[in-house]
Amino acid sequence: MNISKEKKGDxxxxxxxxxxxxLSKSEHFKEMVLSEIAEGExxxxxxxxxxxxxDSSFLGALVAILKNLLPLNGTLRITGLNAxxxxxxxxxxxxxxxxxxxxxxxxxxxxx
Amino acid sequence: xxxxxxxxIGLKIPKDAEGILAYVHEVLELLKAxxxxxxxxxxxxxxxxxxxxxxxxxxxxxxxxxxxxxxNHPTLTIQKVDxxxxxxxxxxxxxxxxxxxxxxxxxxxxxxxPHHIKILDPYRFRFVDNYKEGxxxxxxxxxxGLYIITLASDSFIYQHDPDLLENxxxxxxxx
Numbered sequence: 001m002n003i004s005k006e007k008k009g010d011x012x013x014x015x016x017x018x019x020x021x022x023l024s025k026s027e028h029f030k031e032m033v034l035s036e037i038a039e040g041e042x043x044x045x046x047x048x049x050x051x052x053x054x055d056s057s058f059l060g061a062l063v064a065i066l067k068n069l070l071p072l073n074g075t076l077r078i079t080g081l082n083a084x085x086x087x088x089x090x091x092x093x094x095x096x097x098x099x100x101x102x103x104x105x106x107x108x109x110x111x112x
Numbered sequence: 113x114x115x116x117x118x119x120x121i122g123l124k125i126p127k128d129a130e131g132i133l134a135y136v137h138e139v140l141e142l143l144k145a146x147x148x149x150x151x152x153x154x155x156x157x158x159x160x161x162x163x164x165x166x167x168x169x170x171x172x173x174x175x176x177x178x179x180x181x182x183x184n185h186p187t188l189t190i191q192k193v194d195x196x197x198x199x200x201x202x203x204x205x206x207x208x209x210x211x212x213x214x215x216x217x218x219x220x221x222x223x224x225x226p227h228h229i230k231i232l233d234p235y236r237f238r239f240v241d242n243y244k245e246g247x248x249x250x251x252x253x254x255x256x257g258l259y260i261i262t263l264a265s266d267s268f269i270y271q272h273d274p275d276l277l278e279n280x281x282x283x284x285x286x287x
Contacts, residue, residue, distance in 0.1 A: 023166055024129035053133060055162050056256035066249065087155050091263050092256060097249055 001025035003032060011111055012036060013104070015047040026057035033065050042074035045107045049080030054088065066098065077107040119146050119181040125168050136161045147183050153287055156264040160283050163257040164192045172196065192281040198235070198272040199279070208272060209234035216240060225255045236271040
């Protein structure tokens with residue numbers, strides 16, 4: 001799957017460059033992010049601004065990523081969610097677990 | 113708008129994940145032409161369809177698996193139907209056919225996938241919201257599909273017909 005990476009200071013910004021965040025891509029996404037964490041990245045922003053829909057497999061991958069980050073005192077911000085995806089986080093009450101930000105700027109400010 | 117009791121969609125379930133988005137959009141257009149849907153219901157139907165199709169791609173071996181739609185005011189019913197053996201739960205979960213009815217129990221669909229279900233009859237149960245008391249990262253599963261359908265719908269039932277060897281995932285949504 002197509003993910004772009006950008007580093008701002010010690011913050012790693014990952015942008016999902018796909019319209020569909022689904023089961024055919026979730027495993028690769030999870031492994032890729034977990035390997036970044038294993039290499040020492042603990043301040044992450046994941047942007048979904050290009051994504052039209054996100055399925056349960058991808059949601060599960062995000063849970064796995066957060067479970068790996070928390071013991072390392074890592075930080076994850078999720079940004080760029082459209083109304084449908086935001087609704088999915090609210091419906092599943094994952095908006096109480098993940099920190100969701102409207103855009104990249106506000107996500108970056110959170111690390112200051 | 114005319115509100116029929118059965119809805120003709122006539123689309124095949126996609127065989128791979130890349131076809132899900134187009135399928136959902138096509139179904140919604142056909143549904144909107146036949147029943148009145150507000151934004152909230154459209155959102156819920158999208159979530160339900162994505163997860164039913166994902167479940168089918170992941171688990172169904174039946175080439176002729178289908179999703180059927182009916183509408184009896186005010187309830188839209190979406191059913192995924194496939195041929196095959198009944199759901200087998202993981203670990204030491206109770207299995208179908210259930211003996212004691214009218215109880216809520218916890219079952220595991222996989223090791224990391226606990227669900228609460230209300231037993232309706234030996235071959236039928238309703239999924240219930242297992243995180244009503246709040247959600248904790250420590251107990252969070254990594255498989256959310258059926259849980260999303262449970263939350264997005266007004267009722268989500270599984271039933272197995274042992275004579276026809278047929279499984280039905282039945283979703284009710286009050287419009």
